[in-house]
Amino acid sequence: AAAEVGSNIVEGIGAMIGISRVKRQQQEIDRLNAENAALHEQIGTLNRANREEKARHEQAEQQLQAKLDRIEHWLPDTQTLISWGEYCCDMGIPESGAREIIAMKPLYVSGELRAPEYSRRFDVSNTEIRLQRDPNGPGGFQLLIDRQPAHAWFRQRYVELMTRLGYPVRPERPVIRRHTIKR
Structure with missing residues (x-):
């Protein structure tokens, strides 16, 4: 129990x-x-x-x-003007200067300009840069540096630099434009 x-x-x-x-x-x-x-x-x-x-x-x-x-x-030119403004900034121009250029006002620059096409910098003194309408230019505009198209101005400075350094420079090939016939 x-x-x-x-x-x-x-x-x-x-x-x-x-x-x-x-x-x-x-x-x-x-x-x-x-x-x-x-x-x-x-x-x-x-x-x-x-x-x-x-x-x-x-x-x-x-x-x-x-x-x-x-x-x-x-404002149909807006995209083109933005592209030109970006190109100006790529050249070393401050954004405020790029704004002046795309407003079609001349800008006078001293210092250096970069040539994006040539990967070079060129010294400039009181150089005028302006954008103007050009029906034959890209997007209907042309960028001028000292009253020359920018690509020609940079090419001229590049040739001068290479010649001073003793390097041979190939002549620029002519641009062949093809016209299309609209029917």
Whole structure:
């Protein structure tokens, strides 16, 4: 009888320990489920915010594209002038000077001009640079340096430099223009 009572006590204690462990595990599972639900709700909120932000971004992009289209319609030379401005900056002219040039105002430069085509720098002193309309030029414009087309001015300076250094310079090949007949 004593053994049976002891056995019952041990079983009771074991049951109590087991139940307590199961309770703790169930509480942990419940806590993790609640945390999981909160995270899913947070993900849903972030996804909604992301969709709203994307819609705002697309709307702003459409508005900007509409403005660019209007600018291109009203000022068709814009892209060409931007290209000329970038070329001027590549020559070493500051952005403010490039703005003056693409506004068709003469700019007088002293210092150095880079020739992107020749990968050289040329010293200049009070040299006039201007952009003017030219229906035969690229995009309807021509960049002049001291009243010469820029490519000819750079070529002349390059030939002078190479001659001073004693290097032979090949003559420039003539440009052959092909005319198409419209029917």
